[in-house]
Amino acid sequence: MTQATDMRPSVPMDADIIIVGCGPAGMTAAIELAEANRSVIVLDMQPTPGGQIFRNLEDNISQQSSDRQALLAALGPAYRAGADLIRRFRASSRIDYRPLTTVWEVRPDGTVGWLRGMDAGYLRATTVILAHGAMERPVPFPGWTLPGVMTAGSVQTLLKAGNLKPTGNVVLAGTGPLLLLLATQLHKLGVKPTLIARTDRFSDGLRAMRYLRRNGLLPVVKGLGWLAQLKRSGVRMTSGVSDLAAEGERKVEAVSFTVKGRRVRQPCDLLVVHDGIVPAIDIPNGAGLALQWDQTNASWRPRTTSDGLASSALPPDLQPERCVVRITGDARRIGGAEATIAHGRLTAQAILAELRKGDGISSKSQQAVDRTLSVRPFLDAAFPPGLSAKLPDDNTIVCRCEELTAGALREKIRAGFGNMDALRGETRCGMGPCQGRNCMITAARLIEEDRGACGSTPPVFRGRPPIRPLPLGALAGLTGLDPSATELLTLEDKPEHDVEATSDVPAE
Amino acid sequence: MSRQSETALIIGAGLQGCSIALFLARAGWNVTLLDKNVAGRHASSVNAGGLRMLMRDWREYPLSQRAMEHWVHLDRLVGEKAADACEVRLGVSQIGLALDEAEMSWAVGRAEDMKKRGLGEEELLSREDVRTLLPGVSENALGGLISRRDGHANPAAATRAFREAAVAAGARIVENCRVLGLERVRGGGWRAETSFGQHEGGVLINCGGAWGARVAAMAGQTLPLKTVAPSMMVTARTQPFLTPVVIGIDRPLSFKQSAVGSLVIGGGILGKPCPDQDTSFTVMDRMPQSAAATLEAFPALAHVPVLRTWTGLEGATPDGIPVIGPGQGTPDLWHVFGFCGHGFQLSPAVGEAVAKSLVSGTLEATLAPFDCGRFASRVAA
Numbered sequence: 001m002t003q004a005t006d007m008r009p010s011v012p013m014d015a016d017i018i019i020v021g022c023g024p025a026g027m028t029a030a031i032e033l034a035e036a037n038r039s040v041i042v043l044d045m046q047p048t049p050g051g052q053i054f055r056n057l058e059d060n061i062s063q064q065s066s067d068r069q070a071l072l073a074a075l076g077p078a079y080r081a082g083a084d085l086i087r088r089f090r091a092s093s094r095i096d097y098r099p100l101t102t103v104w105e106v107r108p109d110g111t112v113g114w115l116r117g118m119d120a121g122y123l124r125a126t127t128v129i130l131a132h133g134a135m136e137r138p139v140p141f142p143g144w145t146l147p148g149v150m151t152a153g154s155v156q157t158l159l160k161a162g163n164l165k166p167t168g169n170v171v172l173a174g175t176g177p178l179l180l181l182l183a184t185q186l187h188k189l190g191v192k193p194t195l196i197a198r199t200d201r202f203s204d205g206l207r208a209m210r211y212l213r214r215n216g217l218l219p220v221v222k223g224l225g226w227l228a229q230l231k232r233s234g235v236r237m238t239s240g241v242s243d244l245a246a247e248g249e250r251k252v253e254a255v256s257f258t259v260k261g262r263r264v265r266q267p268c269d270l271l272v273v274h275d276g277i278v279p280a281i282d283i284p285n286g287a288g289l290a291l292q293w294d295q296t297n298a299s300w301r302p303r304t305t306s307d308g309l310a311s312s313a314l315p316p317d318l319q320p321e322r323c324v325v326r327i328t329g330d331a332r333r334i335g336g337a338e339a340t341i342a343h344g345r346l347t348a349q350a351i352l353a354e355l356r357k358g359d360g361i362s363s364k365s366q367q368a369v370d371r372t373l374s375v376r377p378f379l380d381a382a383f384p385p386g387l388s389a390k391l392p393d394d395n396t397i398v399c400r401c402e403e404l405t406a407g408a409l410r411e412k413i414r415a416g417f418g419n420m421d422a423l424r425g426e427t428r429c430g431m432g433p434c435q436g437r438n439c440m441i442t443a444a445r446l447i448e449e450d451r452g453a454c455g456s457t458p459p460v461f462r463g464r465p466p467i468r469p470l471p472l473g474a475l476a477g478l479t480g481l482d483p484s485a486t487e488l489l490t491l492e493d494k495p496e497h498d499v500e501a502t503s504d505v506p507a508e
Numbered sequence: 509m510s511r512q513s514e515t516a517l518i519i520g521a522g523l524q525g526c527s528i529a530l531f532l533a534r535a536g537w538n539v540t541l542l543d544k545n546v547a548g549r550h551a552s553s554v555n556a557g558g559l560r561m562l563m564r565d566w567r568e569y570p571l572s573q574r575a576m577e578h579w580v581h582l583d584r585l586v587g588e589k590a591a592d593a594c595e596v597r598l599g600v601s602q603i604g605l606a607l608d609e610a611e612m613s614w615a616v617g618r619a620e621d622m623k624k625r626g627l628g629e630e631e632l633l634s635r636e637d638v639r640t641l642l643p644g645v646s647e648n649a650l651g652g653l654i655s656r657r658d659g660h661a662n663p664a665a666a667t668r669a670f671r672e673a674a675v676a677a678g679a680r681i682v683e684n685c686r687v688l689g690l691e692r693v694r695g696g697g698w699r700a701e702t703s704f705g706q707h708e709g710g711v712l713i714n715c716g717g718a719w720g721a722r723v724a725a726m727a728g729q730t731l732p733l734k735t736v737a738p739s740m741m742v743t744a745r746t747q748p749f750l751t752p753v754v755i756g757i758d759r760p761l762s763f764k765q766s767a768v769g770s771l772v773i774g775g776g777i778l779g780k781p782c783p784d785q786d787t788s789f790t791v792m793d794r795m796p797q798s799a800a801a802t803l804e805a806f807p808a809l810a811h812v813p814v815l816r817t818w819t820g821l822e823g824a825t826p827d828g829i830p831v832i833g834p835g836q837g838t839p840d841l842w843h844v845f846g847f848c849g850h851g852f853q854l855s856p857a858v859g860e861a862v863a864k865s866l867v868s869g870t871l872e873a874t875l876a877p878f879d880c881g882r883f884a885s886r887v888a889a
Contacts, residue, residue: 105792113792118810122793315785416546416683425554426664433744433815464817465792469744473810476799478792485793490760491738491776491849493828495565495618 011124011482015039015096017351018112018125020103020283023051024082024337025329026131027089028344034094036348036357041123043101043114049089051133052153053337054082055160071163074188078337079160085341104466106130106287108312109320111482115470121479127324127351129308131344132283134330137275137299138438139174139387140398140406143246144273152182152274165189168269171255173197173244175386176276177223177379184226187233195266196230197257198239199275199386208381216375219336238264244387246271275387277334282437286463288314289325293457297334298385299441300460302327307350307361308343326351339372391445398446399439401432409443413450420444420459433469436461514538516866517698517709519723521547521681523663524844524851525715526670527859530585533677535867540707541679542700544686544719545786548667551717552852554820556740556762556774557663558753559853561629562602562655563618565829567877568850569627571857574874576657578856582669585856587676590669595662595767602658602753603633603641605649605805611757612650619653629655643749644808652757660753660764663852670855682707690726697840698727711866713842718783718821720831720845729835731843732826732883737779737788737819738849741795743812745769754805761801771812773802776849779819790817824848825883832858832878833871842866843880 017033019026022044030040050057060068060075061083072080089095098116105113105122112123136151143149152172158164165186170193172183183193212220230237241257247265248254256265278299281291290303290313304310308326312319328347329340346365352358392398394407404427417423420430420443429443430436436443444458514537518525521543529539541547559579561572580598582591606612619632633652638645641654675681685704690712693699698712716723721733746769753764760775777798779790795817803810825831825846835841844862847854861872 314789315782315787317782317784318780318789419546422546422549431742431816433813435816462787464790464819466814466817469813469815471811471813472743472799472803475792475814476796476803476810478796481793481796485791486796488760488794488797489736489778491736491778491822491824493565493776493848493850494757495563495828 011480013125014123014480015041015125016355017041017127017129018043018110018123019129019131020106020112021051021131021133021329021331022046022049022089022097022099023053023131023133023329023340024085025331025340025344026051026129027085028341029129029131029328029348030095031088031092032345032348033351034092036352037094038352038355038357039096040094041096041098041125043098043103043112045100045102047099049086049097049099050082052157054079054086055157057082058086060160067163070189071159074185075160076185082337102468103132103283104468104470106283106325107320108287108289108310108314108323108325110324113465115468115474118471118474120470120474120477122482123480127326129347129351130283130325130327130331131329131340132280132331134277134334135280135437137278137385137388138441139273139275140392140396140442141244141246141387142393142396143248143252145397145400146246146248146252147250148248148252148269149246149271149273152178152272155272156182156185159185159189165191166270167191169194169267170270170272171195171197171266171268172272172274173241173255173257173387174274175200175383176274177383178277179274180223180226180230182272182274183235184229187230187235192233193235194268196235196237197241197244197255197259198237199241199389200383201240204384205382208378211377211381213374213378215371216378219375220378242390244273273387275385276383277330279331279334280437282435282463282467284310284327284331285460286465286467287325288312288318288463289323291457291460296380298388301333302331304332308332308347309350333373335373335376339369342368342372391449392442398442399429399432401434401438402428404429404439406442406446409446410450413447418447418450420447420461423447424461430461435467513710515697515708515710516540516713517700517707517711518542518713518715519687519700520715520717520719520845521671521683522550522715522717523548523552523667523670523855524847524858525713526667526674527855528713528715528844528862529674529679529859530670530677531859531863532866533674533679535863537867539674539679540709541674541681542685542687542702542707543681543683546683547671547681548664550786551820551822551847552667553664554818555663555849555852556764556772557660557666557852558602558762558850559596559598559659559661560602560655560753560850561853562653562658563604563630563755564850566622566625566627567829568854571854571861571874573629574860575854575857578860579661579853586669586673590672593662593665594669595665596659597661598657598659600659600751600753601654601656602755603638604653604757605638605642605645605754605761606652606757607646607648607650607759607804609650614757615651615653629657631656641752642754644806646805646807649805654752658753666852687723687726690723711840711842713844713862715844717845718781718823720823720843724835724843727835727838727841729838729841729843731831731880733823733846735781735783736822736824736849737781738774738822739777739779739790739795739817739819740772740774741798741814741817743771743773743814746771746812756801756805759801759804760798761805763802763805770815771809773798775801781821783821786821788819788821790819792817822847822849827882830878831880831883832862832875833880835880836884
């Protein structure tokens with residue numbers, strides 16, 4: 001049987017620290033650690049540094065064309081603000097930056113599986129920082145898989161990375177600051193949304209007022225500015241909508257929803273939905289790290305100490321001596337760019353203290369984290385989960401990779417498949433390319449619905465590598481293997497020739 | 509006879525347990541199945557679903573041949589609707605692919621050997637044959653062995669079908685019921701102390717799978733069993749190009765294309781078993797050898813992405829075939845486990861032969877090679 005000691009890699013370390021993700025948190029931590037003479041490898045899926053928030057920033061700034069200038073103006077100062085950080089990141093010679101690199105496995109012992117093109121391998125470090133960010137909350141509703149239905153994040157990505165603007169009749173639906181920000185940006189680019197259908201209500205805003213803190217005023221003022229601007233420009237906005245549905249045959253043709261007890265139908269060419277942002281837990285869950293349930297945000301997040309140290313939830317005989325994974329930025333807790341920068345620095349300082357370098361976490365860093373997160377309670381109250389608040393009806397697709405409806409899952413759950421892995425095995429839910437990123441939360445809630453549970457931590461699929469697709473050719477040539485783990489163990493069932501013993505053939 | 513005659517207590521409601529239950533219940537026995545999880549949760553429903561006679565140990569062959577008849581007429585066993593759901597595809601064949609001289613000469617010897625034994629389902633394939641049967645196969649393929657009747661089925665659906673048929677025949681399944689201890693009942697039979705009360709039976713049948721040796725130990729018997737975690741990989745969907753199941757001879761390769769187009773790649777690569785937690789983990793460090801074996805056979809697949817891996821827990825005996833039969837000196841305690849990663853296809857014939865043996869009181873001839881006694885000396889040593 002496996003001993004815990006087997007879990008320690010028997011191969012040399014590739015760096016002091018491996019950072020997954022090159023957004024504001026990852027870049028800040030990398031700079032801080034490199035300045036303290038630590039060797040740092042940064043793995044990132046994107047072609048250039050910046051993460052989602054500063055995506056394609058270097059290119060957009062360097063181009064002088066008028067449409068890029070218009071794009072920069074529309075994206076606003078918060079986008080430009082990343083330029084200095086990216087410059088400092090690029091300037092550091094101790095950072096081994098590896099763009100276009102996908103991480104498909106992380107282990108609590110500091111092993112990271114990577115893929116770039118058709119090359120793949122393992123890297124190891126004394127510490128791993130996960131700064132892989134957030135994702136938009138998945139929202140299954142009738143028609144959500146129709147072409148022409150997109151999320152706010154994906155529309156913004158197309159703006160930043162390709163300067164691609166939507167055309168025609170655009171409707172935005174959902175809740176959260178990003179929805180309003182995107183509406184403002186689109187409007188500045190000459191795309192006036194036909195309608196913004198918000199799930200949050202005036203009463204949510206009122207209730208949120210008591211969470212207003214002095215340190216959190218600035219972002220609130222900024223948000224009110226977007227609202228005023230949209231209003232001045234005559235963008236129609238309605239709030240308190242529910243039961244959203246996208247209608248259409250081959251693509252979206254209209255959106256319908258209920259507001260004040262009335263069913264409203266609005267023709268559209270593009271439906272942009274957004275229901276807030278949640279930490280991306282695919283890597284932590286795949287790594288076997290402990291997750292916790294955030295009731296307010298109806299989402300999981302990794303269980304970490306305040307300086308980002310995660311803990312392994314693997315069975316005892318698979319536990320490494322020590323979990324060396326830290327999680328920072330929006331991957332740990334949603335806070336936006338400034339909060340992720342503050343926490344990235346704090347995490348780096350905590351690591352340096354552990355390595356007996358540096359002075360540990362400065363009070364300035366701690367204050368920066370507290371200050372940048374102080375608006376969260378207000379935002380959580382003002383923009384509660386909306387589109388996903390109610391569980392989908394039986395006809396709505398939950399798992400889009402395998403095209404499974406909520407009804408199909410409910411039927412299996414009622415038949416006794418009340419365990420996530422049993423449900424996955426039975427229905428293939430979560431077995432497609434997204435590996436449960438989109439459907440896991442709904443599948444878990446459907447199980448909770450059946451149990452009548454509330455307030456507990458919904459169950460998760462057991463994460464198994466690879467958590468991102470890995471070509472067979474890349475896998476066949478995997479480098480950086482741990483010899484103690486690669487020893488080929490197979491179930492040997494090739495029969496032996498036994499020509500001598502033909503006499504005792506059993507009779508049928 | 510005691511009051512417990514014709515009652516069976518089966519521990520483990522996997523495919524073997526449910527199949528035995530089905531045949532015993534149909535013979536009029538009173539059968540109770542206990543499972544620590546849900547019926548079929550482990551190896552039964554998460555295997556690759558191979559219906560393979562190809563390259564079986566010759567001692568399993570007669571049982572395997574009989575099982576194939578059951579799979580062909582599965583509707584007679586489990587009903588038409590359930591049989592349909594099992595997605596049984598027979599006649600698509602399984603092919604053992606020879607990629608070097610050593611494998612090819614093994615295949616030639618194997619074909620002769622099986623012919624001599626009169627177990628001739630396996631035909632030798634030439635270089636040209638494999639090229640015709642397997643589009644895209646490597647230039648290096650020298651030929652191989654084919655078993656034309658072979659195919660595959662949906663293991664989760666099959667496990668459910670056998671379970672439901674057993675229940676319909678009158679068997680009782682108690683799930684989430686962990687056996688804590690076993691003791692003999694005065695006057696004959698066995699009593700199981702469980703997390704769900706006490707259960708009794710005139711005959712105790714240990715279908716504990718990966719946990720089979722632990723169950724045996726509770727009854728005071730020592731049998732050798734290694735818990736292993738065979739692993740598989742599944743790729744993204746590709747254009748349909750392959751009907752037969754392809755397996756390696758000396759390479760860790762087992763390869764088929766599912767109905768939806770994804771490639772299901774196995775070959776017995778082992779992960780980390782965690783039987784105490786009822787789970788197991790894949791070890792990606794070992795998967796390159798499986799990927800390499802696949803590409804050696806089908807070089808054009810290099811860009812097809814692996815989407816996921818999975819493992820399940822399985823029991824393996826020292827000689828690679830299961831134990832099926834009464835324990836040493838215990839005619840009322842049977843052990844049916846240790847299928848070494850290839851018990852799925854055998855299950856209907858195992859159920860039938862075990863039930864027939866118990867009902868008649870005479871061991872079926874097909875079960876002779878699987879006697880627990882073959883490990884007696886090893887255990888003593």
